[in-house]
Amino acid sequence: MTSSTEKTITPRPKGPLIALVAFLGCAAALYGMHRGSGNAFGDSCQAAAATAAAMEPLSKGEVAAVSVPKKPELLRDLSFTDPQGKPTTLSAQRGKVVLLNLWATWCVPCRLEMPALDAVQAKLGGDDFSVVAVNIDTNNLERPKKWLADNKVERLVYYSDPSGKIFQDLKSVGKAFGMPTTLIVDRHGCELGYLAGPASWASDEAIALLKAAIGKS
Secondary structure (H helix, E strand, O other): OOOOOOOOOOOOOHHHHHHHHHHHHHHHHHHHHHHHHHHHHHHOOHHHHHHHHHHHHHOOHHHOOOEOOOOOOEOOOOEEEOOOOOEEEHHHHOOOEEEEEEEOOOOHHHHHHHHHHHHHHHHHOEOOEEEEEEEOOOOOOOHHHHHHHHOOOOOOOOEEOOOOHHHHHHHOOOOOOOOOEEEEEOOOOEEEEEEEOOOOOOOHHHHHHHHHHHOOO
16 A cells, blocks of 8 residues: 555656757757768868969860850769770779760761870870770771871870760760860869860860869969
């Protein structure tokens, strides 16, 4: 029998309280994770903005049509094949500034600028810069190699994408509407420049623009 001086204690429901605490904890954690990843993504091309600013006034003369973004963005990774026909990607070039060029033997302006791209590779190519010219011929796959050899384009590594998917991938983000298509990509994969059409890439103006992208005076 319960004494009149004793108080009856009714247990409080712990389940809902624990669930609420757990929910708030998860929400805070998710918010922190989202916030951190958002900052990381937003900052991934922040350093490229200064490089782009240095390049912008150099987009003139023979390379006046090169579009230099005020706020560089991370370019999607692109797939193609190496000289042995093995899969590779644009991200495999990280650590170098890349002049990415899509070309084909059926494209007259492409053929005209290939010797200039070869000359750029000879002049600037090395540990911090490379011309990555990707051929997108879909038929007679030996023809591009023969054309390069016949025209003494000897310094460029032969990359290709017979499927043409690289062109479609760039077109899907508004970066390929015709041939040739060329992009300047920094060491971290951020876009520094875009050109639809040909350019005299061995000209003094083009070399100055590319040196600014590399960080050379």
